[in-house]
Amino acid sequence: MEAAGAAPASVARPMTSPAGPAADAPVSMAPRARHIVIAWLLAAAVSTPASFMISAPAAFSVGGLLLVFAQMLAHFAPWALSTPLFVRLSRAWPIGVGRVVLTLLVFGAGALVLTPLLSGVGVLAGRVVVGLARGGLGPEAFAAVGPAVAITTFFALPTYAALVGVGQTVAFLERYRQRERLLSQAQVQALRAQIAPHFLFNALNAIAALGYRDPGRADQALVRLSELLRETLARPEHVSVREEVSMVADYVELHRILLEERLVFDLEVQASAWDARVPAMILQPLIENAVVHGVSRLPEGGAITLAVSEDGGVLTLAVVNDAPAEPGPPGKGLGLENVRRRLAVTYGDRAALAFERSAGSARAVVTLPLESAAA
């Protein structure tokens, strides 16, 4: 019965935290106070009819029923107040991650101490409620309170077990979320690590050849490449569109030097999109694709357009480039696949990469949820 109240607290938590470095911060999925209150109100309501019948009144009355309900509330109040304690206890003593015997001992001892304690306080509180309702807290209000506490304690053992279950479930979900988050961060890092050496070695290869032909241009290319490398090394997991565009501009400039300037780069950024947040280096593989499979295969060169816009909570990054009418040998598609996987790891199905080719041009469009880089 309590589990029903605890579960809703876990929904609607984003999979990734907005701040990258907080990935190893503990995840809290503890039930909120209002959920605890609702769960125990339900528990009190559910147990009211039975208690009413056990108390065997001479005749049914709404007032009598309400009094029993109030008594039940008093009964459960100590349990409700101690619910967060069960979550904390379960975090400290999770079941199923070693220390089995010790953990069972802890919860066994907890049962022996907490069940009588909470039941006792509950029964006394219930008697006070009933006593007050009937006009006095005289000795008759507390008649046979000892056996009542004993009986209630035995009936409350399943309640104790259920609360431990709720606490353990919360603790388990928290560990699970935490692991999921660390895993997705590790995946993102691994995927990004694939990109950097790839373009680094390609560029170094081209510059080595250029050095014989045109030392001045090789010099320029190396300056640009070292700037790119510096940025790549310093990058956090997410950057603003502004930073990503500047990285892309460096990358394009490097290719322009290597391609003997047969490359026109057009930039169209909606003013309100400059400070949106994107995964760092998400555009670089798309631009690389546009250069390697597109513009560099055109003898007369061509253009790459990067358009960034936002609308209705969606950020759209489009890379459009000129390409040969005949598609070349299919690449391994590592770049696009990498982008797709990084989007999936970070945003689930809230982000997508669409790629289409037509005669003479290619178009890659990334859509992802609009978030501010300033936050």
Add this chain to the structure above:
Amino acid sequence: MIRAVVIEDVPLARERLRRLLQAHPDVALVGEAGTARAGAELLAADRPDLLFLDVTLPDGEGPQVLRALPPERRPLTVFLTARADHAEPAFELEAIDYLLKPVGDEALARALDRARRRLGGQAGEPPAQIAVRSGRRTDFVRLDAVDYVESAGHYLCLHVGRDVHLVREPISAFAERFGPAGFVRCHRTALVNIEAVEAVVAARNGDGEVRLRGGAVVPLSRTYREALAARMAGTGG
């Protein structure tokens, strides 16, 4: 003539700087040193106008060489460093700039521009046009044709009508260089050409926007509103 010295331990790096400086006939490299000690001796014997100082030297840190001098004897200093995060101490010592290695010719030109201005007006009038380099081609964009400038990280977008030119220059350097030519900050990330301003529209929270004759709209933050208004009033009267 600006008399410059370089303290840098890698001989090829000194050679590179010497070559890059050939493009600037008003700068003469009058001394070189490869260690902190030799550098200190060089600075004790001579009083150059400008110092290129490597942050890490084999026998010490570059900033130490500078700190050993009394402040009035310190030349204008440009730090050379491989890592951007090493640039912090440079600014504590009031360096005029820092250059990341390998040094690019545009960055060097910017640092020298600053040095010229500090050394007293030799820089003269700000140029009427700005060089936009792409590959081997350099376009010259007339400054009065630029409507506004937007920061794209360490690039700038120069908006000329419907065209956008990318220039590798931080917005702060552009503001310093072309502020006198009529470019005014209206936002942390944007400067407008006051000649192009058609209207300034304030929002209730103090921020707002600047509307330009070409139809573009540039964000205006309250931090810069008064300065912009003052400049606009200046052009009116």
